[in-house]
Amino acid sequence: MTKTLTHLKRLEAESIHIMREVAAEAENPVMLYSVGKDSAVMLHLAMKAFYPSKPPFPVMHVDTTWKFREMIEFRDTHTKSLGLDLIVHINEDGVKQGIGPFSHGSQVHTDVMKTQALKAALDKYGFDAAFGGARRDEEKSRAKERIFSFRSAQHRWDPKNQRPELWNIYNTRKAQGESIRVFPLSNWTELDIWQYIHLENIPIPGLYLSKKRPVVERDGQLFMVDDDRFPLKDGEEPMMKSVRFRTLGCYPLTGAVESEADTLEDVIQEMLLTTSSERQGRVIDHDAAASMEKKKQEGYF
Amino acid sequence: MSHQSDLIAEDISAYLKAQEEKSMLRFITCGSVDDGKSTLIGRLLYDSKLIFEDQLNALEADSKKMGTQGQEIDFALLVDGLAAEREQGITIDVAYRFFSTDKRKFIVADTPGHEQYTRNMATGASTADVAILLIDARKGVLTQTRRHSFICSLVGIKRIVLAVNKMDLVDYSQKVLNDIEVEYREFAKDFGFTEIMSIPLSALKGDNIIEKSANTPWYDGPTLMHYLETVQVGDARQAADFRLPVQWVNRPNLDFRGFSGTIASGAIRPGDPIKVLPSAVESTVKSIVTYDGDLDEAVAGEAVTITLNDEIDISRGDVIAGKDHPCEVADQFEAKIIWMTEDHMLPGRPYLFKTSNKMVPGLVTDLKHKVNVNTLEHTAAKQLELNEIGVCNIALDSRIAFDPYTKNRETGSFIIIDRITNSTVGVGMIDFALRRASNIHWQALDVDKVARADMKHQRPAVLWFTGLSGSGKSTIANIVEKRLFQRARHTYILDGDNVRHGLNQDLGFTDADRVENIRRVGEVAKLMVDAGLMVMTSFISPFRAERRMVHDLMDEGEFIEVYVDTPIEVCAERDPKGLYKKAKAGEIKNFTGYDSPYEAPERADIHVNTEAMSAEECADKIIGYLEENGYLTANGNGQR
Structure with a gap:
């Protein structure tokens, strides 16, 4: 009798295999946790991979200080309930300089508070391998990203100098100072992620579900007024609208969509019937076509 | 991501339940840029309604700006990734694409068909269940078709789709398809393919991709999508002997000692007798532990943790096998090697060899011959260059558990790592162990x-x-x-x-x-x-x-x-x-x-x-x- 493994079981097994390989071969691994739905799946898989042991590495969130407040609450309660060791890293220099998306624009903010902060955090703790939740289906330039992606001591990615990956054999060797970014969700699609969250009942932040939230419109997109740092124009009043978020990030950079989907199933339904792709809500992708590739070379995850 | 089932709108719960039971197929597409390979993949994505409106708008704009199809949509632009490549108009690496239908999820390895890219094709093929070989109906079986078939065969692919593309340019002629099929079957007869399915296509026009084409009334086989949705894979792997390469020893406390890994082949149940290799120590399975509870049975492809009834010493790198059909153990092999880097492979130079769970130093002791991928001729050689394939003898510093590659892809493969640059310089597939190693013992002398x-x-x-x-x-x-x-x-x-x-x-x-x-x-x-x-x-x-x-x-x-x-x-x-x-x-x-x-x-x-x-x-x-x-x-x- 042949037992058919479902596509989610096969994806799950592949991700677990990758995580175990890193745990066995890296000296000081860390799991990067962005508090989004992909991170939620990655954390869940890590719990499975090492059970009954706890994952043999800490979880790290690079906090830009501009995340939705609800994300931060969720982060703290969720990692605590799983019994995980959470590191929160903030670029204190950036905070002192008052760097933010409103004052400095999305590019400078993301570079200082996210890209540079991540590099500094990896250096500070000496992590030699970092799991990330990126998927190959997110963007064309990611379709060719390896599962084990090598970064120079300066954290740069060289698209011409990546190692071939055959079968399920991963070469984790690296020189002193170099590090590896590992993407255990490489072969998952957005739909796989949602189906798995549904099937496994994985907790995700409430921001993914629709709720009346205070929003204002900027350049045709809706942004949530999550705290009083949001600069309102004269006489401008946030509108209360039923909105949800398809991706989570810094609240001033994350567009909301109007929706009545307030359950997970409704969200999936809406996503399946929709006609625009996931990353559209992210301000950071709206630069030139090859922007993501450029950011990756510079060390943006 | 519009799957076209009415269930989505009517009963999302029922739809999700059905979707969660989907299976998965990994396949590779081989062919050159000119064969319309990127167009075919773009077409599969497009016709399975996997392109969003914003992507479509971008695609239409891009098609006009740099497309090669005049005012028509250039599907190839959907799949050509990195910026530099887009400008050159060619794909230069392995890219993975995803799409799904209501029946299956698909992972496509898209690899270029250029002369120098044996490496990329082998990479894409190593995880594929099926290969789609693109053939231009006007050109028929070419040297590159032979090369691609040989690499598919080398890497152990058993099912081939002979996708005869651009049928629109040969007036959808049945004779053209038949001639190509006859020639191909003759030439591929020694490659060990269990199935060759030839399908007449036009990726550009959409003939026989999803829907049966009215242009080929003489063709009664499946459409490409129908074949991909229904082809059976994975049974053989489950029917094979049990192998669990131990990746990680799971010791949360003194009372629990589990062995974690992904089952390479076969199936296992509590109570089954096992043998650990290379040590040859035996025991029986106590439990199959997962986060979701203990299992009654686990099969090939599942990532599990097993515990045994005896306290025996097992480490990462060992293989747990069924007691009656254990794998072999050796430190010297004959293997086929594909070289993947600019620096030549030199016999006698030390390298690291990594199997799915173990890294061992060793060297290639002898390059017996290399194989010309175009003519399949064997020629004597002193070194292997990038993209060359050779039959070699290998000596490792310690013994490993293995199976011949033709018997087991997971336990018969390895990669070769340069000790100084740490890059993956080659890959190998084990043919058999060389017995003579075990017969040469260093003479222990009294005067030392x-x-x-x-x-x-x-x-x-x-x-x-x-x-x-x-x-x-x-x-x-x-x-x-x-x-x-x-x-x-x-x-x-x-x-x-x-x-x-x-x-x-x-x-x-x-x-x-x-x-x-x-x-x-x-x-x-x-x-x-x-x-x-x-x-x-x-x-x-x-x-x-x-x-x-x-x-x-x-x-x-x-x-x-x-x-x-x-x-x-x-x-x-x-x-x-x-x-x-x-x-x-x-x-x-x-x-x-x-x-x-x-x-x-x-x-x-x-x-x-x-x-x-x-x-x-x-x-x-x-x-x-x-x-x-x-x-x-x-x-x-x-x-x-």
């Missing part, structure tokens, strides 16, 4: 190395002089030998003159021959050290990897690297043998420092600079090192 050394009142070692031609290696080595001789030590000098004329007279100056030259010298030096001698070797020995190899041959402290550091201008001016003059005139090829590299030692044990010091002073420094480190003391080794 320590006894022989003690009698000579010295600690034997190799002083390995390395440096450019004319740097002064031999001059200094001669002075050192004289000094040692005066002190009644037992010495010998190995240099080019006494080795190249005899032992190594069959070798030239290519990279491959240089490696073999040093390997032989290293082995001779090792025997001399075993005899208790102080050995001085004087060879340019330009490559770090070979010096490292000799270092690894010796016991701790027996290899002393002496770097004779002289700038090339100084060497060229001294030019004791007139070689630099000849090299400059182009009369000598592969001359170190000119057209062949010299890799200076990073951490030599002794560094002498002949510009700052005379040869006598250099010798003083070396003798000083030997004294300080106890090489010239009787019983230096001490621990008998």
Whole structure:
């Protein structure tokens, strides 16, 4: 009798295999946790991979200080309930300089508070391998990203100098100072992620579900007024609208969509019937076509 | 992401339930840019409604800007990834694409069809269940078709879709399809494919991709999508013998000891008898532990943790197999190797070999022949170059558990890693173990190395002089030998003159021959050290990897690297043998420092600079090192 493994079981097994390989071969691994739905799946898989042991590495969130407040609450309660060791890293220099998306624009903010902060955090703790939740289906330039992606001591990615990956054999060797970014969700699609969250009942932040939230419109997109740092124009009043978020990030950079989907199933339904792709809500992708590739070379995850 | 089921709108719960039972298929597409491969993949994504409106808008804009289809949508633009490639209009690496239908999720490895990209195709094929071979109906079976088929066969793909594309350009002729199919079947008959399915297509027009085409009424086979949705895969792997390569030992506390890994083949249940390899210790399965509860059975492809009824020592790298059908164990193999890097593979050079769960140092002892991917001819060779395939003998430093690759892809494969750059330089598929390894036992003698050394009142070692031609290696080595001789030590000098004329007279100056030259010298030096001698070797020995190899041959402290550091201008001016003059005139090829590299030692044990010091002073420094480190003391080794 042949037992058919479902596509989610096969994806799950592949991700677990990758995580175990890193745990066995890296000296000081860390799991990067962005508090989004992909991170939620990655954390869940890590719990499975090492059970009954706890994952043999800490979880790290690079906090830009501009995340939705609800994300931060969720982060703290969720990692605590799983019994995980959470590191929160903030670029204190950036905070002192008052760097933010409103004052400095999305590019400078993301570079200082996210890209540079991540590099500094990896250096500070000496992590030699970092799991990330990126998927190959997110963007064309990611379709060719390896599962084990090598970064120079300066954290740069060289698209011409990546190692071939055959079968399920991963070469984790690296020189002193170099590090590896590992993407255990490489072969998952957005739909796989949602189906798995549904099937496994994985907790995700409430921001993914629709709720009346205070929003204002900027350049045709809706942004949530999550705290009083949001600069309102004269006489401008946030509108209360039923909105949800398809991706989570810094609240001033994350567009909301109007929706009545307030359950997970409704969200999936809406996503399946929709006609625009996931990353559209992210301000950071709206630069030139090859922007993501450029950011990756510079060390943006 | 519009799947087209009405259930989505009507009953999302029922829809999700059904979707969660989907299976998965991984396939590879092979063919050249001109065969319309990117167009085919773009078409599959487009026709399975996986393109969002915003992506479609971007695609239409891009098609007008840089498409090759006039005002029509250029599907190839959907899949061509990195910016540089887009400008060149070609794909240059392996890209993975995803799409799903209501029946299956698909992962497509998209690999280029260019001459030089055997490496990428093998990479994409290594995880694929099915290969789609694109053929241009106007051109038929080409050299590249043979090449792609051979690589698919080598990597163990059993099912081939012969996708005869551009049928619209041959008036949808049945004869064209039949002729191509007949020719292909004849030529592929020895490749071990269990199924060859030929389908007439037009990726550009959409014929027989999703819907049966009205243009090919004579064709009664499945559409491409129907075939991909229904082809059976994975049964054979589950039916094979049980193998669990242990990746990680799971020890949360003293009471639990589990062995984690992904089941490579077969199935396992609690109570099943198992055998651990290489140790051959036996036990029975106590439980199959997962986060979702213990399992009654686990099969190939599942990532599990198992516990055993006996406390036995198992580590990462071991394989747990069914007791009655265990895998083999060996340290020497014949294997097929695909070389994947610019630096040539040289027999005799040490590399790291990594299987799915274990890394072992070793070397390719012999390149038996290479295989021409276009003609399948075997030719003799001394080295393998990028994208070449060779049949080799391999010797590892320790035994591993394995199966022949044709029997098991997971336990029969390995990658080859360069010890210095750490890059993956090649991959291999094991054919069989070489038995003779187990029959050669080192003769244990009563008079051993320590006894022989003690009698000579010295600690034997190799002083390995390395440096450019004319740097002064031999001059200094001669002075050192004289000094040692005066002190009644037992010495010998190995240099080019006494080795190249005899032992190594069959070798030239290519990279491959240089490696073999040093390997032989290293082995001779090792025997001399075993005899208790102080050995001085004087060879340019330009490559770090070979010096490292000799270092690894010796016991701790027996290899002393002496770097004779002289700038090339100084060497060229001294030019004791007139070689630099000849090299400059182009009369000598592969001359170190000119057209062949010299890799200076990073951490030599002794560094002498002949510009700052005379040869006598250099010798003083070396003798000083030997004294300080106890090489010239009787019983230096001490621990008998």
